[in-house]
Amino acid sequence: MTLEELNVFVTTQANVGMEAYYWWCTALMVIIHVGFLMYEVGATRMQNAVSSGVKNLLAFAFMIPTFWLFGWWIYLAFPGGFVPIDLEGYGAPWNTSMGPMLSDQATGIFWAAFTLFACTTASIFSGSVIERIRISSFTFLAVILGSVVWILGASWGWHPDGWLVTRFGFHDVAAAGCVHTIAGLFAFGVLLNLGPRIGKYNEDGTANDLEGHSLVLSFVGLLTLIVGFFGFLGGCLIWGGADLGGWTNIYGAPATLSSFVFNTLMGLSGGMIGAFWWSKGNPFWMMSGGLAGIFICASGLDIWYPGFAFLLGIVAGCVIIPANNFLHNTFKIDDCVGAVSIHGVCGILGMLVVGLFASGYPAAGDIPPSSFMGQLISACVMALVGFVPGYGISFIMKQADWLRVPDSVQKAGIDKAELGLQAYHN
Amino acid sequence: MNTWPGPDNSWEGVDAYFTWADSPGMLVLITLGVVAVCVGIIVAAAKHEAETAENNK
Numbered sequence: 001m002t003l004e005e006l007n008v009f010v011t012t013q014a015n016v017g018m019e020a021y022y023w024w025c026t027a028l029m030v031i032i033h034v035g036f037l038m039y040e041v042g043a044t045r046m047q048n049a050v051s052s053g054v055k056n057l058l059a060f061a062f063m064i065p066t067f068w069l070f071g072w073w074i075y076l077a078f079p080g081g082f083v084p085i086d087l088e089g090y091g092a093p094w095n096t097s098m099g100p101m102l103s104d105q106a107t108g109i110f111w112a113a114f115t116l117f118a119c120t121t122a123s124i125f126s127g128s129v130i131e132r133i134r135i136s137s138f139t140f141l142a143v144i145l146g147s148v149v150w151i152l153g154a155s156w157g158w159h160p161d162g163w164l165v166t167r168f169g170f171h172d173v174a175a176a177g178c179v180h181t182i183a184g185l186f187a188f189g190v191l192l193n194l195g196p197r198i199g200k201y202n203e204d205g206t207a208n209d210l211e212g213h214s215l216v217l218s219f220v221g222l223l224t225l226i227v228g229f230f231g232f233l234g235g236c237l238i239w240g241g242a243d244l245g246g247w248t249n250i251y252g253a254p255a256t257l258s259s260f261v262f263n264t265l266m267g268l269s270g271g272m273i274g275a276f277w278w279s280k281g282n283p284f285w286m287m288s289g290g291l292a293g294i295f296i297c298a299s300g301l302d303i304w305y306p307g308f309a310f311l312l313g314i315v316a317g318c319v320i321i322p323a324n325n326f327l328h329n330t331f332k333i334d335d336c337v338g339a340v341s342i343h344g345v346c347g348i349l350g351m352l353v354v355g356l357f358a359s360g361y362p363a364a365g366d367i368p369p370s371s372f373m374g375q376l377i378s379a380c381v382m383a384l385v386g387f388v389p390g391y392g393i394s395f396i397m398k399q400a401d402w403l404r405v406p407d408s409v410q411k412a413g414i415d416k417a418e419l420g421l422q423a424y425h426n
Numbered sequence: 427m428n429t430w431p432g433p434d435n436s437w438e439g440v441d442a443y444f445t446w447a448d449s450p451g452m453l454v455l456i457t458l459g460v461v462a463v464c465v466g467i468i469v470a471a472a473k474h475e476a477e478t479a480e481n482n483k
Binding site: 062065066068069093094096099100101102103134135136137139140143402405406408409412417418 | 457463464475482483
């Protein structure tokens with residue numbers, strides 16, 4: 001084998017390996033949606049179980065074409081803010097890069113991974129609004145969140161040329177900000193306009209527990225979606241390829257899957273144990289705590305000492321329940337699965353702990369090192385990127401009477417009234 | 427834009443291959459079709475929901 005042949009062989013293998021790696025990360029991420037679907041359907045009362053599932057499936061189905069139409073282009077075009085950069089057509093759906101092309105082994109596979117990230121944001125939002133949002137309204141909002149809002153945040157804070165990265169050294173390697181905070185705060189904005197399910201609050205302001213029909217389905221779903229998150233987190237690393245440099249994080253700095261798996265598992269474990277203790281053994285909160293434990297570690301998933309990740313997980317597990325209670329008592333929202341607390345609150349904490357405990361961590365190239373102010377500013381931006389469109393668009397939809405299922409249909413049960421189906425038969 | 431098929435029924439020189447959709451205009455037309463389906467289905471679902479609401483008053 002000549003040196004030239006060896007070079008071709010190594011490059012080919014690196015490209016094929018990269019494709020295979022992100023292919024399987026994408027496949028694993030589908031399991032996130034299996035988990036979210038089980039989780040949400042279990043948290044739904046029996047009369048609305050089918051419609052909750054349909055809603056979740058539709059978000060998945062609509063995200064794929066819309067992310068192909070404009071989501072991927074938004075990521076590439078807006079790293080500088082609100083003014084798009086000239087990509088000479090790259091990323092547009094009629095560009096040759098967005099289809100079968102022998103010289104491009106990267107675009108399709110990265111588009112797919114990002115599409116599944118987008119689907120994840122929609123699933124996060126989905127659980128919070130079950131049993132009273134119109135299916136068409138939810139689908140529209142899910143597309144706005146997944147194919148516009150989160151990806152704009154990702155362009156600012158995840159893209160190596162994003163303005164939050166290049167100006168403030170924003171460090172958010174596993175998307176605590178651009179996925180979890182944005183999705184959680186978008187859900188919060190919508191919840192304020194959507195209102196609670198019938199029967200959630202009494203006239204004196206006290207709340208009632210509207211129990212889902214299957215706690216078992218919910219917590220098995222939660223455990224299932226953690227399997228899927230291994231695909232999500234794996235997709236947050238950049239394949240080393242043939243440059244002999246090994247893995248890098250999304251910003252081009254050296255990182256390893258080993259560090260990711262140390263901190264994912266330790267954060268998960270801490271969150272489960274913390275929530276077990278705080279909730280006195282409620283498995284719903286225990287598994288939600290596990291997720292929150294991952295999310296609070298996510299911004300610095302490449303850098304934490306695993307014992308510290310465990311302690312962060314404990315904090316997340318203990319925070320989610322009082323944070324959820326505070327949001328319900330203060331704003332009278334009805335977040336059926338605690339998504340604002342689990343994803344929004346713990347996502348923000350995840351960004352801030354990098355500023356507190358990993359300030360000065362170096363980045364690649366001209367990107368400044370991480371700092372507390374950089375993380376604080378970026379956390380505020382991510383929160384606003386999620387909340388403002390969530391609140392604003394759902395407010396307009398509410399005025400147009402295109403947001404909430406009418407009370408009469410809620411009472412009849414959405415499955416029977418709207419879909420002519422029921423989840424369970426004798 | 428579309429380099430398929432290569433000369434002499436081969437893969438030589440082939441890069442992008444969009445088979446019969448071999449023009450920017452055709453790709454834009456197909457894209458508009460995708461947009462129309464996505465918007466149309468959401469509108470149809472909204473109409474069905476409005477009818478259901480009417481029937482359950």
